[in-house]
Amino acid sequence: MNKQPPIYVQTKINASMEELWKYTQQPELHKEWDVRFTEISYLDKKEGEPQQFLYKTKIGFGLEIAGKGETVGEVQQKTGERVSSLKFWTDHPLSLIRLGRGYWKYTPVGNAIQFETQYNYETNFGKVGKVIDAWLFRPLLGWATAWSFEALKLWLEKGYHPKLLLHKALTYSFVCFLLSFIWIYQGLVPKIIAVHPEEVKMLLSLASLPIDAGAAIRLVGGIEIAFGLVWLLPFQKRKLFLFHAMLIGLMTLLVWIANPASFVHPFNPLSLNVALVLISIIGYVNSSDLPQPSKTVRKRKGMK
Structure with a gap:
C-alpha cells in the first residue's frame, strides 16, 4: 500500500443490526446510497x-470505470460485532x-449501531498519480464516503431515499453558488470596477456621508x-436563507425610498429582488435533513 493515511469514516445509525447489514451487504440496496x-x-459464488x-462508477462524458472486488472475511463475535473485509482492484x-x-x-x-469503514489503496500513474491522489482524489473520495454514510443514516432513520437527498443537496449547492455569484458581481462590477452613478445617487439619497461617495460605494461593494x-463556506445555511429573504425585503424598501423611479426601469430592483427572495425560499426548503459529512468521525482513535 502507499504511504498515504487510510480513509476512515464512522457514524452512529439508529437501526437494527440485521437492517443495517441488509442495506450495506445487498448490492441492489448498497448502490442506492x-x-x-x-x-x-454479485458474481456466481x-x-x-x-x-x-463487479462495480462500476460513471465519471462523466459517457465514461465509466469498472472493477472487481471480493469479500475476504466476515466475522460475528460474541459481543455482537460484525466485520466485513473487502479487497478491490481494477485494470x-x-x-x-x-x-x-x-x-x-x-x-x-x-439501540444503535456504530458503523465504520477504513480502507486504503495503491495508485496508478507513478508519482503523478500519487500527487493527484494526495491533493484531490483522496480528499474527494473521503468526503464521498462520509456523505454516503450520512445518506444511509437518513434513509434508515427518517426514510429519505438517497436519490431524493442527492437532488436536494445539488439544489441547495446550486442556490448557494448562485447567491454567491450575484452578491460578488453586484459588489464588484457596479460598485468597485465601474462605480456606477446610480449606485452613488441612491447611497447619497439615503444618508449624508463623512467620506467621498465613491469611496463609500466601494466600501459597500467590499x-x-x-x-x-459567505455563501461558499461549508456550514448549514438554513437560518441564513431566512435572514437573506428579510434582508432583500429591507433593501427593496430602501431602494424605493431612495429612487422610486428605478422600479419602472428594465430589469429593475423589484424584479431582481423578488427573484432573490424566491431563490432564498428554494434554498431554505432544500436545506433541511441534508447529509452532513462533517458530522461523521474521520479519524480512528490512535490513528496518526
Whole structure:
C-alpha cells in the first residue's frame, strides 16, 4: 500500500443490526446510497471461495470505470460485532486506483449501531498519480464516503431515499453558488470596477456621508463581496436563507425610498429582488435533513 493515511469514516445509525447489514451487504440496496458507485452486482459464488462482485462508477462524458472486488472475511463475535473485509482492484486504464483493501465494522451501541469503514489503496500513474491522489482524489473520495454514510443514516432513520437527498443537496449547492455569484458581481462590477452613478445617487439619497461617495460605494461593494463569499463556506445555511429573504425585503424598501423611479426601469430592483427572495425560499426548503459529512468521525482513535 502507499504511504498515504487510510480513509476512515464512522457514524452512529439508529437501526437494527440485521437492517443495517441488509442495506450495506445487498448490492441492489448498497448502490442506492453509496455515491462512489453507480452499479454493484454479485458474481456466481463457488463453494469455499469468497464472494466476488463487479462495480462500476460513471465519471462523466459517457465514461465509466469498472472493477472487481471480493469479500475476504466476515466475522460475528460474541459481543455482537460484525466485520466485513473487502479487497478491490481494477485494470481500467483511467482508474487512479489499482488495488485496495478495507473493512466495514458494525458495533452495537445501545439501540444503535456504530458503523465504520477504513480502507486504503495503491495508485496508478507513478508519482503523478500519487500527487493527484494526495491533493484531490483522496480528499474527494473521503468526503464521498462520509456523505454516503450520512445518506444511509437518513434513509434508515427518517426514510429519505438517497436519490431524493442527492437532488436536494445539488439544489441547495446550486442556490448557494448562485447567491454567491450575484452578491460578488453586484459588489464588484457596479460598485468597485465601474462605480456606477446610480449606485452613488441612491447611497447619497439615503444618508449624508463623512467620506467621498465613491469611496463609500466601494466600501459597500467590499461588504457585498464578503457576503457573497459567505455563501461558499461549508456550514448549514438554513437560518441564513431566512435572514437573506428579510434582508432583500429591507433593501427593496430602501431602494424605493431612495429612487422610486428605478422600479419602472428594465430589469429593475423589484424584479431582481423578488427573484432573490424566491431563490432564498428554494434554498431554505432544500436545506433541511441534508447529509452532513462533517458530522461523521474521520479519524480512528490512535490513528496518526
